Amino acid sequence: MRSHLASLARSPVAASPAQERVQPGVSVDAATLAALEVAARDFHFLPRQPVHSVLAGRHASRVRGRGLTFEELRGYLPGDDIRSMDWRVTARTGKPHVRVYSEEKDRPVLLLVDQRINMFFGSRRAMKSVVAAEAAALAAWRVLSEGDRVGGLVFGDNECTELAPRRSRQAVEHLLGEIARHNQSLRADAPARRGASQLNAALERAARLARHDHLVIVISDFDGHDATTRDLMLSMCARNDVLTMLVYDPFLLELPDSGHLVVSDGELQVELGFGQASTRKGIADFVDTQSRSLMDWHRAIGVPLLPLSAAEETPQQLRRLLGQAAPQGQTRVRGARVEQQ
DSSP states (O other), rough: OOOOOGGGSSSOOOOOOHHOOTTTTTTOOOHHHHHGGGGGOOOOOOOOOOSSSSTTTOOSSOOOOOOEEEEEEEOOOOOOOGBBHHHHHHHHSSSSSSEEEEOOOOEEEEEEESSGGGGOEEEEEEEHHHHHHHHHHHHHHHHHHTTTOOEEEEEEOOOOOOOEEOOOOHHHHHHHHHHHHHTTTTOSOOOOOOOSHHHHHHHHHHHHHSSOOOOOEEEEEEEEEEEEEEHHHHHHTTEEEEEEEEEEGGGGOOOOOOOOEEEOSOEEEEETTTSHHHHHHHHHHHHHHHHHHHHHHHHHHHHOOOEEETTSSSHHHHHHHHOOOOTTTTTOOOOOOOOOO
């Protein structure tokens, strides 16, 4: 049972070649991805997160952005720089207090964007490939706004485009253009490429590019993941921060009780009848087994996993998962590992 069901692609309508290539929800262009810059707000990828963020409580990274970050307010100790004194708190408490800052270093961000044929599936709002493109664009704009370098590896079944991290609008626009190009090349009648060879090849290239102190964000459905996938990500974790955005479609989680569906791998096709309990159970068992395996090894190697549904708007999901500004007076969770979904 393949995780992509090509027959669920939106039916083409009469249009020019350019219009056929870019249909909302089915494919995306660079202009649409660039327009997401205004929606890239109220979330960030720093270790210190609002308490309702999926990343809340993540251990402080070795590198955490750029500039100076306020760490804590504490009592004065001999040798402290008098310029760090917080005179208001000192006057209020009657005891000398200093404000402690930590210097943040540059943290390049590398986006791995899956545009394989297995991503060309969507039952509601958009294809998984479109959601991955949107998530990458939002992340790229957000990283750039925080002053960090951003690059990417955009990979499909036959091609992988590598862009080294840069700190400029032109670099982000170039990355979005490559994502759109890969996205528009997807077709429902393209032959399937089974296994995780393309995913693992992209991870190997990412490991060579992100040698140390990067944030690597993998945006994929992890179709065909295997032991090599796990080992490659574990190896990257030793020298970098790694974050996964798992793109999924809720169709296979909420199978209908009736009706038929034509399933295709681009070459062969078969009709499934959902009126048969055995068919629904077989699909449900397959999805459950694959999901548990994926989440178990993510948890084992300590990689945060953010689920992104293809049925919901991507910006709202990222804000919910990565957190908006915490309400005033609300404490932050510190010193605990991230809880996996």
